[in-house]
Amino acid sequence: MGMFESREGLINQDRFEQAKKKVIGTDRQRLGIGTLSEKTVHAVLKNYYEPDEDKQEIPIENFVADIYSQGEIIEIQTRQFNKMRDKLKCFLSLYPVTIVYPIPREKWLIWIDEESGEASPKRKSPAKGNPYLAFIELYRIKMFLKDPNLRLKIVLLDMEEYRLLNGWSRDKKKGSTRFDRIPTQLVKEVDITCLQDYLQFVPWELAESFTSRDFAKAAHIPVSLARTVLNILSYVGVVKQVGKAGNSFLYQTVW
Secondary structure, X not given: OOOOOOOHHXXXXXXXXXXXXXXXXXXXXXXXXXXXXXXXXXXXHHHHHOOOHHHEEEEEOOEEEEEEEOXXXXXXXXXXXXXXXXXXXXXXXXXXXXXXXXXXXXXXXXXXXXXXXXXXXXXXXOOOOOHHHHHHHHHHXXXXXXXXXXXXXXXXXXXXXXXXXXXXXXXXXXXOEEEEEEEXXXXXXXXXOOXXXXXXXXOOOOOOOEOHHHHHHHHOOOHHHHHHXXXXXXXXXXXXXXXXXXXXXXXXXXX
């Protein structure tokens, strides 16, 4: 995997616990289907990065910033970055903007029966998240990535995911609705504050010239995701195409 700069030392676990308690409450056992909020991850991270509610939900121009403090904006975006484009176009012309994007590192699934409200015992999902998954969303705001006012913070969280048993398969799990996600631990932050920071996504063990397949193998990600990552890394100037090997493009790092 790429050599992501470790941020564990800067994570304030006490503050994260306080943000969780504020949003979720202390008695986790009382959580019922009627009390869960659709945007718990968003709310917890908003209170983690800015506990002062007077600096949250601040109107700026025709939009509302999740956090505005000391001349900077923080936006917590859990998905669909394409919906941020108009807001980013406005905000980036005025202030530095940090987009916080949470990714589940480890996830425990809890299934909820819609009729009874009964929740199943939690089971660990085999899927494991990594920072490269952010590039699927970054592709949707590619046109803003070189803006000097844009910062990115990829946050790896362990979380519990509640899903409704309302899918189309016999066990009602396929095609089901995600009801909420409850963060349990803040594991790691990966920061992109300038274009050179994208270098941390290039695995050290790659040869001088490499294909998307080589990149995928070194980063332990699917080839389709590696192609998206390389598309972005090329756009921001961290890698460049230098030729072809058969039908595959060859890349080299620039810096």
